[in-house]
Amino acid sequence: NEQFAQDELAPATVKFTGPYNPADARTAVQSGNADATSTGTGSFINLIAQDQPWVAFAIEYYDGDSQGIVAAPGTGIDSLKDLYGKTIAIDSKGATGDYIVHQAFANAGLDASQVTEVEMSPSNFSAAFSSGQVDAIATFDQNLASAMATPGAKLLVNAKEYGNLNVSIHIVSQSFADEHPDLVKAMYRALVKESDKAQEHPEIITDAYREFGASDEIVDQVAKFDVPEILPIDADGLDMLEQQAQQYVDFGFIDALPDVKSHVMDCTK
Structure with missing residues (x-):
């Protein structure tokens, strides 16, 4: 919702329609109310394994300290x-969240089937966590920051510790990629410029969290997370996605490797 995108995509116009949680954002694109969104690389792999029409055009890479598992207060865990x-x-x-559990447990030599995973909307995480409805959460970004800031909570592991391949990814519908490849590449360039700026001015990120209502405690924790950078889905980016797709097969999340290459765009070309 800032000028950096409009400058790069002109004369096309840009409108921010969020914030959405990732599931609602994908619905907005599929229903024609938006053209592009972001999600986790694992979610993207899951989508294309179901033959859903998505194209990824940029990886938002970070070191993993903004993903992890946090034990709830009073659990003694x-x-x-x-x-x-x-x-x-x-x-x-x-x-x-599912990836976090399986990768963290696999790296520790533990059996993820020995825990009970409870699916819920991220918007309900904080209440479930603080009220004792669950013993822990496996989450990311502001939800992780909120859990870590909860008095008595304990961070058990973050993704830097277990060989994380799950980061963020920017995606468009297949139809939009086919009809407007020039605009997809322009979006990539705009994201790169903003990413470069954020490396020197990380308050760009924390200011956005404040704008959308994050508390001071959450913003203070977010400020400690690694600042993401935008990378292309070139040969290295494709290799990373294909490695994670193999993990998804190994974890039993999907039955077979999807054709990742046919669902990505290298915007450096």
Whole structure:
């Protein structure tokens, strides 16, 4: 919703219609109320494994410290193994929270099937976490920051510690990519410029959180997270996505490897 996108995409006009949670954002694109959105790379893999018509055009890469598992206050849980027999809130099966649980447990040599994952909307995470409805949450970004800022909560692991491949990705509908490849590339260039600016001025990110109503405690935690950078889906980006797709097969999230290459655009070409 800032001038950086409009400058790059002119004479086309740009309108921000959010904020949405990722699921609602995808619905907005599919219904024609938006043309582009962002999600997790794992969610993208899950979508294209179902032959849904999406094209990814930019990876938003970060080191993983903004994803993790946090134990709720009063649970006495101090480690991942303490979660055996307990409940963990996730966004949905096959999405980022589910990936966090499986990758963290696999890296620790633990069995993820020994915990009960509870699917819920991210908008309900905070209430479920603070009221004791779940023993822990596996989440990301502002929801992770909110959990970490909850008195008595304990961060058990973050994604820097377990070989994370799940980051953010920018996507458009297949029809939009086919009809407007020039605009997709312009969106990529705009994101790169803003990403470069954010590396020197990370308050761009925290100011956005404040604008959308985040508390000072959440903003203070978000400010400690790694500042993302925009990368193309070139040969290296494609390789990373294909590696994560193999993890999705290994975890049983999808039955077979999707044709990732046919659902991405290298905007450097």
